[in-house]
Amino acid sequence: MPKMGIHCRKLCLMLAFLLACPLVAAQDAAIAGHQMRLTAPTSADIEPVEHNVLHRPIQLLEGYAHWIDRSYAYGGNAMNSRPVHLGVEFVNARATPVFAAKAGRVVFAGDDTETQLGPQLDYYGNVVVLAHDIRSLRGRRIYTLYGHLEAVDVKLGQVVEDLARLGSVGSSGVAIGPHLHFEVRVGDPFDFRQTRNPELWLQHYIDRGLIAGSLRNQDGEPIYGRRLTVRSDTVSRDVFTYGGEVVSGDPVWRESFVLADLRPDEYEILVLNERGLPVFRDSVQVKAYRTTFVEIVLDE
Ligand SMILES: [Zn+2]
Secondary structure, three states: OOEOOEOOOOEEEEEEEEOHHHHHHHHHHHHHOHHHHHHOOOOOOOOEOOOOOEOOOOOOOOOOOOOOOHHHOOOOOOOOOOOOOOOEEEOOOOOOEEEOOOOEEEEEEEEOOOOOOOOOOOOOOEEEEEEEEEEOOOOOEEEEEEEEEEEEOOOOOOEEOOOOEEEEEEOOOOOOOOEEEEEEEEOOOOOHHHEEOHHHHEOOOOOOEEEEEEEEEOOOOEOOOOEEEEEOOOOEEEEEOOOOOOOOOOOOOOOOEEEEEEOOEEEEEEEEOOOOOEEEEEEEEEOOOEEEEEEEEEOO
């Protein structure tokens, strides 16, 4: 069905659903009971939660980059110049304090020269991994990882509160320049193939929402590594679909792209082909504190 030169378009399913209210309740419950649960965790007494419950690990103050660096998003490879990204970057000066995204227990603290946490030894350098009392929709425990630190201020086994200081930004391991590398892992904190997109798990900024979605062909197979442009009258952002062996979407949501921190507005979503030409185009509405989920089936 040709329209404005676009030969194929099918918006299969589009949902906007409220996440904020039930999440706040679940988060409060988890925080209130965390001490008891940490000493005797069982799979039954920890609530599975939806996303958007983690604090940003960098202070929400002027002078600190508490936003995600979009040039090397989760699952991306920075135009084939970097390995597939297992997390997101907060690009900050050396010695910037790093904080716990949620209360939890330290399951790793120190350098990874002898314990493999990533694709190779000495990948994250000085690194902290926390186990949290929250579970994914499939009931698997959530972990967060803080890599390339300069200093580590916590010890193995230590119980930390919400936003406890864990260390400071550095460039240890394979980092190119000082920044915080932040990951969310599910189920197994030592398996780098168990990451999820942190953009789904971080709390919304005030009055911001996000777009998440999947891109599939007509047989229902996911399409990876495709560029999408999401734009409004005031902003335009590119995002690449992710998935496959090393990184993956949430097994319930099955998303392959996420764009967080969007102002409420109408956004046009374009899927581009190898030559940068749009092969799909449609519009969605972003609302504050909500996720707009878009499922795109590409007929090509
Ligand atoms: Zn990184």
